[in-house]
Amino acid sequence: MTILEVKGLGISFGGLRAVNDVSFSVKPGEIVSVIGPNGAGKTTLFNMISGVYVPSDGSVSLNGEDITSTPPHLLAARGMTRTFQNLQIFHDMTVLENVIAGFHLQERPSILGDLLSLPAARRRSAAVREKAVAFLEKVRLAGAASEQAGNLSYGALKRLEIARALAVGPKVLLLDEPAAGCNAVETEEIDTLIAELAKSGIAILLVEHDMKMVMRISNHIVVLDHGEKIAEGTPDVVSRHPDVIAAYLGTEEEPAHADG
Amino acid sequence: MTAKQKWIQLGILAVIMLALPAFFPSGYYYRVGALIYVNALSVIGLVVLIGYAGQISLGHAGFAGIGAYACALAPEHLGLHPALAVLLGAGVSALMALLIGRPILRLKGYYLAVATLGFGILVSMVLSNERSLTGGPDGMAVPDIGLRPLLRDMGLRVSGGEFWYAASALVLLLGAWIALNLHQSATGRAMRALHGSETAARTVGIDVARFKLQAFVISAVYASVAGSLLALQNGFITPDVAGFMHSVEMVTMAVLGGVGSVLGATLGAAILTLLPQVLTVLADYEQLVLGFVMILVMIFLPLGLLPSITARFRGRGV
Ligand SMILES: Nc1ncnc2c1ncn2[C@@H]1O[C@H](COP(=O)(O)OP(=O)(O)OP(=O)(O)O)[C@@H](O)[C@H]1O
Ligand SMILES: [Mg+2]
Numbered sequence: 001m002t003i004l005e006v007k008g009l010g011i012s013f014g015g016l017r018a019v020n021d022v023s024f025s026v027k028p029g030e031i032v033s034v035i036g037p038n039g040a041g042k043t044t045l046f047n048m049i050s051g052v053y054v055p056s057d058g059s060v061s062l063n064g065e066d067i068t069s070t071p072p073h074l075l076a077a078r079g080m081t082r083t084f085q086n087l088q089i090f091h092d093m094t095v096l097e098n099v100i101a102g103f104h105l106q107e108r109p110s111i112l113g114d115l116l117s118l119p120a121a122r123r124r125s126a127a128v129r130e131k132a133v134a135f136l137e138k139v140r141l142a143g144a145a146s147e148q149a150g151n152l153s154y155g156a157l158k159r160l161e162i163a164r165a166l167a168v169g170p171k172v173l174l175l176d177e178p179a180a181g182c183n184a185v186e187t188e189e190i191d192t193l194i195a196e197l198a199k200s201g202i203a204i205l206l207v208e209h210d211m212k213m214v215m216r217i218s219n220h221i222v223v224l225d226h227g228e229k230i231a232e233g234t235p236d237v238v239s240r241h242p243d244v245i246a247a248y249l250g251t252e253e254e255p256a257h258a259d260g
Numbered sequence: 261m262t263a264k265q266k267w268i269q270l271g272i273l274a275v276i277m278l279a280l281p282a283f284f285p286s287g288y289y290y291r292v293g294a295l296i297y298v299n300a301l302s303v304i305g306l307v308v309l310i311g312y313a314g315q316i317s318l319g320h321a322g323f324a325g326i327g328a329y330a331c332a333l334a335p336e337h338l339g340l341h342p343a344l345a346v347l348l349g350a351g352v353s354a355l356m357a358l359l360i361g362r363p364i365l366r367l368k369g370y371y372l373a374v375a376t377l378g379f380g381i382l383v384s385m386v387l388s389n390e391r392s393l394t395g396g397p398d399g400m401a402v403p404d405i406g407l408r409p410l411l412r413d414m415g416l417r418v419s420g421g422e423f424w425y426a427a428s429a430l431v432l433l434l435g436a437w438i439a440l441n442l443h444q445s446a447t448g449r450a451m452r453a454l455h456g457s458e459t460a461a462r463t464v465g466i467d468v469a470r471f472k473l474q475a476f477v478i479s480a481v482y483a484s485v486a487g488s489l490l491a492l493q494n495g496f497i498t499p500d501v502a503g504f505m506h507s508v509e510m511v512t513m514a515v516l517g518g519v520g521s522v523l524g525a526t527l528g529a530a531i532l533t534l535l536p537q538v539l540t541v542l543a544d545y546e547q548l549v550l551g552f553v554m555i556l557v558m559i560f561l562p563l564g565l566l567p568s569i570t571a572r573f574r575g576r577g578v
Binding site for chain 2: 052072077084089091093101102104105109114121125165168
């Protein structure tokens with residue numbers, strides 16, 4: 001029962017092969033982590049899966065349907081959304097409005113109803129507002145609801161992005177370094193939240209540099225190095241894999257990759 | 261912004277509109293007031309386009325031209341009542357915005373600015389060159405809307421200035437109400453979201469191209485209706501209404517007042533409409549002073565007048 005399947009995905013930027021022939025799959029309720037050194041191609045992989053980049057090879061399927069290079073806004077409608085390594089926040093909107101924006105598809109805006117503030121449109125907005133507050137509580141940002149998002153701290157914005165992604169109601173959620181720049185307490189909270197989301201049946205694809213966190217919460221780990229998948233398996237298997245240790249610690253094998 | 265804030269803003273606007281005539285030294289100022297409100301209307305359209313959706317246009321006077329000439333031409337050639345010609349102009353402008361918006365809104369920043377600029381120039385050139393229809397650069401007369409005799413029959417005697425002051429004020433209030441509704445709505449939120457980050461907007465399911473286009477069409481209708489009102493109250497129209505300088509004036513008013521704010525837009529329109537009237541004493545130096553004032557405002561109040569002032573008040577910890 002696979003929900004997300006990635007097959008032979010690859011992309012080049014000029015002469016650089018950023019990702020090459022990467023395959024793996026994610027089941028509902030599973031946490032799959034993608035790890036690898038800086039520049040390994042993790043974000044690029046996310047960008048291809050989420051429709052930001054068009055891959056030059058391979059395919060992505062969601063629930064058995066091919067979604068390769070489907071634009072992101074249509075993927076959201078099919079139940080896949082993501083967060084970003086470099087924050088993508090609606091800075092000039094309030095914290096609450098950022099999350100409400102996540103309900104866009106559910107709100108199904110009608111231009112006439114919105115221009116004239118017709119009762120049906122107002123009702124939908126009010127209903128969504130309540131749900132948005134609930135998500136803010138989940139990431140402990142309810143207190144900042146009416147603040148301008150741009151004024152929040154980095155860690156808070158990371159959580160806001162997660163709350164906004166949850167508002168989309170995803171079946172597959174891609175998180176690109178959700179704990180980067182967060183302190184130990186915040187990391188712990190995000191950690192718990194991700195586990196909770198997976199338990200509720202959401203398939204999670206995670207990129208994270210915090211190895212302790214990755215080893216603790218992942219069901220399955222995919223290791224990238226120089227765009228190639230060098231290992232895959234449970235945290236136990238991966239952490240003992242010689243190529244993984246080499247990639248992270250940099251043994252004699254490293255230069256052989258580096259000139260590629 | 262909450263529903264309460266919306267009604268406060270509309271209330272402020274209505275009170276000013278009602279109170280202002282008490283300070284008018286002469287009947288002529290009803291004309292000036294009406295002109296301010298008409299300018300403010302087109303600037304509110306730009307608040308939707310620039311302030312909400314973050315897209316620029318240097319050609320919106322083109323839509324004002326369409327609205328203006330609809331009122332000049334449709335009554336004579338189509339036998340349409342001038343009031344209905346306003347709607348016809350708005351419809352044509354919306355259709356035009358839909359057609360040109362689709363390809364050009366894919367452009368960003370100054371590419372979009374140049375493309376919209378091209379559209380504006382195109383409209384003003386057509387209006388100048390179709391002499392047989394539009395009278396060319398000399399302009400043409402616009403039929404009276406014929407509502408004053410109607411009011412007189414109902415026992416209400418108003419001067420032309422008073423009539424247009426009231427009519428423009430009412431249309432501006434309606435326009436402000438609609439723009440404020442939009443701000444709080446799901447559609448307006450989608451526009452503001454894509455302004456903040458197109459990438460993030462897409463991940464929550466926002467069809468970026470669609471909402472940019474909606475903002476463009478809405479702002480075109482505002483400009484068109486403003487152009488119609490301008491033509492009707494002046495009783496005469498020239499292709500200048502569609503000209504580049506008019507487009508620039510509109511954007512300047514929006515930026516001066518505060519491009520995300522409906523009240524700010526009105527303030528910007530008021531200042532830039534009044535300033536030339538005040539500066540006539542300086543004759544040759546009018547443009548110079550105007551340019552200088554604008555540079556100073558942008559340097560010291562980069563958010564625009566109204567948002568900068570309110571931010572300063574909040575900063576004092578009220
Ligand atoms: N749009 C692009 N154009 C050109 N090169 C790119 C582009 N995007 C990524 N790259 C290159 O592809 C490689 C992989 O980058 P990517 O951002 O995917 O790495 P990463 O694994 O996410 O690294 P990090 O852990 O630092 O986030 C890098 O060499 C990067 O410079
Ligand atoms: Mg990355």
